Amino acid sequence: MGSLNDIGVAAGINILSAVGFLLVFAVVRIQPINDRVYFPKWYLKGTRSSPRHIGNVLSKFVNADVSTYLRFLNWMPAALKMPEPELIEHAGLDSAVYVRIYLLGLKIFVPITVLAFAVLVPVNWTSATLGDDEEGLSYDQIDKLSISNLGPGSKRFWVHIGMAYVFTFWTFYVLYHEYKVITTMRLHFLANQNRRPDQFTVLVRNIPVDPDETVGEHVEHFFAVNHREHYLSHQVAYNANALASLVKKKKGLQNWLVYYENQHAKNPEKELTIKTGLWGLWGEKVDALQHYKTTIEELCKQEDEERQKVISDPKAIMPAAFVSFNSQWGAAVCAQTQQTSNPTVWLTEWAPEPRDVYWPNLAIPFVELSIRRLIMAVALFFLTFFFMVPIALVQSVANLDDIERVLPFLKPIIERNGPRSVIQGFLPGIALKIFLIFLPTILMAMSKIEGHVSLSGLERKTASKYFLFIFVNVFLGSVVAGTAFQQLNSFIHQSTNKIPETIGESIPMKATFFITYIMVDGWAGIAAEVLRLKPLIMFHIKNTFLVRTEQDREQAMDPGSLEFGSTEPRIQLYFLLGLVYAVVTPIILPFIIVFFGLAYLVFRHQIINVYNQQYESGAQFWPDVHGRIVTALVISQILLIGLLSTQEADQSTVALLPLPVLTIWFHYVCKGRFEPAYIKFPLQEAMVKDTLQRANDPMLNLREYLKDAYVHPVFRSGDIYELLAMDEEENPHLVATKRRSRMTTPVDSKFSSSSGTNEGEFSRPRPS
Amino acid sequence: MGSLNDIGVAAGINILSAVGFLLVFAVVRIQPINDRVYFPKWYLKGTRSSPRHIGNVLSKFVNADVSTYLRFLNWMPAALKMPEPELIEHAGLDSAVYVRIYLLGLKIFVPITVLAFAVLVPVNWTSATLGDDEEGLSYDQIDKLSISNLGPGSKRFWVHIGMAYVFTFWTFYVLYHEYKVITTMRLHFLANQNRRPDQFTVLVRNIPVDPDETVGEHVEHFFAVNHREHYLSHQVAYNANALASLVKKKKGLQNWLVYYENQHAKNPEKELTIKTGLWGLWGEKVDALQHYKTTIEELCKQEDEERQKVISDPKAIMPAAFVSFNSQWGAAVCAQTQQTSNPTVWLTEWAPEPRDVYWPNLAIPFVELSIRRLIMAVALFFLTFFFMVPIALVQSVANLDDIERVLPFLKPIIERNGPRSVIQGFLPGIALKIFLIFLPTILMAMSKIEGHVSLSGLERKTASKYFLFIFVNVFLGSVVAGTAFQQLNSFIHQSTNKIPETIGESIPMKATFFITYIMVDGWAGIAAEVLRLKPLIMFHIKNTFLVRTEQDREQAMDPGSLEFGSTEPRIQLYFLLGLVYAVVTPIILPFIIVFFGLAYLVFRHQIINVYNQQYESGAQFWPDVHGRIVTALVISQILLIGLLSTQEADQSTVALLPLPVLTIWFHYVCKGRFEPAYIKFPLQEAMVKDTLQRANDPMLNLREYLKDAYVHPVFRSGDIYELLAMDEEENPHLVATKRRSRMTTPVDSKFSSSSGTNEGEFSRPRPS
Secondary structure (H helix, E strand, C coil): CCCHHHHHHHHHHHHHHHHHHHHHHHHHCCCHHHHHHHCHHHHHHCCCCCCCCCCCCHHHCCCCCHHHHHCCCCHHHHHHHCCHHHHHHHHCHHHHHHHHHHHHHHHHHHHHHHHHHHHHHHHHHHCCCCCCCCCCCCCCHHHHCCHHHHCCCCCCHHHHHHHHHHHHHHHHHHHHHHHHHHHHHHHHHHHHCCCCHHHHEEEEECCCCCCCCCHHHHHHHHHHHHCCCCEEEEEEEECCHHHHHHHHHHHHHHHHHHHHHHHHHHCCCCCCEEECCHHHCCCCEEEHHHHHHHHHHHHHHHHHHHHHHHHHCHHHEEEEEEEEECCHHHHHHHHHCCCCCCCCCCEEEECCCHHHECHHHCCCCHHHHHHHHHHHHHHHHHHHHHCHHHHHHHHHHCCHHHHHHHCHHHHHHHHCHHHHHHHHHHHHHHHHHHHHHHHHHHHHHHHHHHCCCEHHHHHHHHHHHHHHHHHHHHHHHHHCCCCHHHHHHHHHCCECCHHHHHHHHHCHHHHHHHHHHHHHHHHHHHHHHHHCHHHHHHHHHHHHHCCCCHHHHHHHCCCCCCCHHHHHHHHHHHHHHHHHHHHHCHHHHHHHHHHHHHHHHHHHHHHHHCCCCCCCCCCCCHHHHHHHHHHHHHHHHHHHHHHHHCCCCHHHHHHHCHHHHHHHHHHHHHHHHHCHHHHCCCHHHHHHHHHHHHHHCCCCCHHHHHCCCCCCHHHCCCHHHHHHHHHHCCCHHHHHHHHHHHHHCCCCCCCCCCCCCCCCCCCCCCCC | CCCHHHHHHHHHHHHHHHHHHHHHHHHHCCCHHHHHHHCHHHHHHCCCCCCCCCCCCHHHHCCCCHHHHHCCCCHHHHHHHCCHHHHHHHHCHHHHHHHHHHHHHHHHHHHHHHHHHHHHHHHHHCCCCCCCCCCCCCCCHHHHCCHHHHCCCCCCHHHHHHHHHHHHHHHHHHHHHHHHHHHHHHHHHHHHCCCCHHHCEEEEECCCCCCCCCHHHHHHHHHHHHCCCCEEEEEEEECCHHHHHHHHHHHHHHHHHHHHHHHHHHCCCCCCEEECCHHHCCCCEEEHHHHHHHHHHHHHHHHHHHHHHHHHCHHHEEEEEEEEECCHHHHHHHHHCCCCCCCCCCEEEECCCHHHECHHHCCCCHHHHHHHHHHHHHHHHHHHHHCHHHHHHHHHHCCHHHHHHHCHHHHHHHHCHHHHHHHHHHHHHHHHHHHHHHHHHHHHHHHHHHCCCEHHHHHHHHHHHHHHHHHHHHHHHHHCCCCHHHHHHHHHCCECCHHHHHHHHHCHHHHHHHHHHHHHHHHHHHHHHHHCHHHHHHHHHHHHHCCCCHHHHHHHCCCCCCCHHHHHHHHHHHHHHHHHHHHHCHHHHHHHHHHHHHHHHHHHHHHHHCCCCCCCCCCCCHHHHHHHHHHHHHHHHHHHHHHHHCCCCHHHHHHHCHHHHHHHHHHHHHHHHHCHHHHCCCHHHHHHHHHHHHHHCCCCCHHHHHCCCCCCHHHCCCHHHHHHHHHHCCCHHHHHHHHHHHHHCCCCCCCCCCCCCCCCCCCCCCCC
16 A cells, blocks of 8 residues: 555656557557558548558658647547537447546546545544554555544544535436436437438347248238238348358458459469468468469359258248338337237347347247346356456466476476566466456357347447456455455355445555556556557558458458447446545545546547447447446445444444435436336337428338348348438438448448357468 | 144144134025125125015024025035136136135145155154254254254255255246236136227326417327327326215215105104214204205205316316227237337326226326335335334333323223233233234325326235235244344344344244144134124124115125235235245145135135125236245245255255246246236237227227226216116126126225225215
């Protein structure tokens, strides 16, 4: 635990590194060669293209214009300049609402900080209990500003209790107001959207088997009868995972073919050969052009066969379908109602956007779904509380002596003293580090097994799981030392009212640790985010060694996306820290405010210039965000009760008990008031939109418009673009934006293949 | 704690008293004078009328036919004879499903008992741990049959763990199967119902205020636009509580007028006078006939004024309406969808049956509803855990010395020794007894404050509250001595894993107590139920002193109803006891089986011959019943874990932990599979019924049919019966049943007045 001095030093280091990152960013971002790393969004929108100066070659790579260096901090005001409506149009509602989470942090914590420094800090500072005594626990200057300075039984605790109420009510107010604003934004966004296939379409799952009819006929008959006046058409879902992998493989090979053709055109003399074995390193040497041509031909044949098989084989038809209606009203009705007396068949829900669909999960039967969720719930429990067990095992196995025994030829290296100590110090951490890097992927895989049908749903579920993990292993793990399992064990064997006391008691002592954490993970981490070190390096590697065609350059550019599932829970940790420490050690609050402010700036810049979202869910994640902040609030209140009850302030427990009750009630009020807007679609809005659309475009052939909207990506051919173009002609001012963004969203998004791994198009082709 | 002998004695006494009740019942039920007490249901159906023998006067009162006495147990097979479909038609689905709860008890516990006696009892009996040692805890013969006989660390616990699994899976099977059967019954019942207004009607609440339109116009415009093809008509809800009380008062006075007119006709000479003061005991003497005539005339005027006021005053219109549709499909759609983007206005739900509506709650705004629920949740917590506090206060105030001081003239009575000791022993219990008698009423009042809009909903919510109370105060209160608050306090200060241990440990020792409880509360209580002692006495008192007209006699007959809110939670206690003791002390099981068997018999008899349900909800309570049995199962498993972990059988905890997880999962599976059938109405069924009805009756004027269905009871005049008669002409085989049952169901049901108290029509009129 550090004194104010130590914290000052740590702050200095972290501020320096953050400023360093920002400076480097300011310089590298204006180099033309990095343009595609820092402005991919604009490339994808088609308003920017590779710089082709007529000047010298150097200016293609390095920016020689001195004046731009002087304005190197320009991006900051620029990031703030774009007004919100334009931001929504530019980057989508999801992104615009996502940066509002940081803004929400500022809205909650700036007034709380002001109040805490005006009231609580003087109250704490002037109680001179600490400082004199030198007992077992080491107190320091930070603690003089915290609640620990009051000493047991102090009357001044009533100030803290009062402030806990003030902070809670302020948080209620901000949360309620924000929920309201975002709900309005969502409804407005949905109302102003152009015609989209998902507005007319409902996803129907668990279609029962009919011995006399195919799935398609069954769907047609069922909806033609039960939604007589509204049913329009349907699109059965095919199990095309095998076909998808063939298509992907063909695409990779085609890139190589183009590359060799280019090489051949440049230098027709040189014979181009490759080896057919693994990774192109072994095996028979053959002519490259010829090889790729024949392989692609073979694949085309296979693909055609597979396509025929999928279309004709009844087993390839999944018991799921996208059913379209002739009005939004009809679709809204079907999505919200129960179809038959058996609630496990003919399940209807709003269809996700076509690009948001997670195809492999469409066909899971009801009972299997329940079993999968049970297993995943148990797995999540073990992952959260016992994840240290396998890692400890790996660590114990992977010590140097064992390695020496198994791989004796490494002995001379290991025996040397220098490397030994480095490795010895390095190895134990590496298993944990690898685990933590892969954790979001593991959690995403678990969400996939749970069977959600949209990418946005998968991200939301992953975020919930990740928040649980962070809360248990980062927050509780830091406050109460020991692994999660040890904590769990000790909590079970502890009296119920002792648990908040144990945790609450150590809260003030951990303030310094968390301040450092905020500076390292928050400040420097956010500054590193804007620099995009990994995409920067990856782009240049790819650009140098792998880019063969203009299309490749487009693909080498990795705009990334917000990754809600892994980033949002980390923000929530800051809300949790802020709310827990607001009353206890207010000195932590300015650090959190700096984090929120910086992050707001950086992420606003990133969504304007960099990220390209995979899908648009219309801020459907907000109820989750809201719910987790409310959870953090309840946790903070319970811990405060625990802390105060160790301070011989017994009435405080009674005085504070209404707070969690009120907070939970507040949660239900908000849920009832706003949540339906994120789940259901009101009939009034649907009717208004139907009426408008009928008036604007009475001749529209909706059946034709919806015909191919929900075809599995691998079946899509060029006509989808014609369709979109047709649509956009009606809205000329949006042409550029929409067409480009649809085109550049990978049509077979990275989740649509069954493998789920992210093998790029750049790995060398394996022999088929 | 008693030995087997003691239990034998207790059983003997209780069997004797139960048999005694049954014998008395067998004799009194065949006396003609009691006919209206034991067969009211048949009178209400119109198939039975007051006995009018031509023989001697005595035979009107006493049954002299000896042969009927010989067949005095005939009612038992008769109760079982009526097949279930007929029972449903005769008494409604609610009642038929209610008796199935007892049958469910038999289905669960008979096989469990057989298995437990075949396996567990021998295993327990042959472990001779107890009996030799004479330690602190007093064990007895019952304990030799229970798990306590095994002693710590015994390997035989594995048998119990295995049986816990077997019992759990058997319970799963029976519960799942029963849920399925009852869901089918419900759907079948709904599908076969005749046309009823509630099938076409949706209750709309929280209609927003429109400055330019009345509520009625607003509703009309909204639904005509947003449900264009389906909207038919609407009926605004009036706040007619004042009018309702006037109507009630007039009705009472009219009865008196008829009575005096009868008296006058019999004996025209005698002058009939009454006193106008309180209760007719004080005040000026006036001519009775004249007095009532003028009072009624006055009331008629007041009533007309009030009626005009309600109809014309916009303030009397509540922001709620019953909206009817031209098809069930339209109503099903409206009930299940969200209407506008603000989910706190235009709330739609299926309209309850007209007689099931709880009118005073129709107008509560959304936010007020949340606040009311918060307050009631807090109130329920305090009621459950602190109800002893005010009672103890009353008890301490109401001791004899205080009474003596306040009311000195009672001194001579109190000072005498005899009464003093009686009162002294009696007083402390009386406050508690009064509280317990009024508890269901208190809980019902709380449910009313929570704002549910149907009587069936109120009953269900009351049942949930009552179950919580019984679980905490009867079950836990008996197992762990001390008041609920003391328990709560000790649980909070106890380690989490100690709580199930503490409770689990005392479970086996309380077996004898619960066996006695089952015999007193279950056996004798059920036998007393069939005798209907209170209605029997009340009927004869009323018949002798108050019955003046034939209508009065009809009203003196109190058929009662099932009172789901107060009786179902008591059944649940038996499920809980059975599941908890099945593994621990199986000797308790036969007593529970006898209870379920006897209760099944008695309640089947009662619903056939006695009870007259106020409403028909179509077994909507089943998800609650199912949920509480699952809760009991989880509780039993946790207590078993607690018990075994005190017996040095540590692996048992691990071996049993999957059980509660599986049970909770089972609950969610059942919920997903069946619950929607109790909340939603599938569109397919609606479409089928619409098609059938259109084919059967193409000329029906639905608007006319629905016109007055949802008029507040006080506005209803004779034409409602014409309407019903019109309806029934199409179904000639049902005429008698339906018309009579509608007529005799109090049109202004006892809950529809704002006062909520149950003043009969027989109290003497107060001066107005």
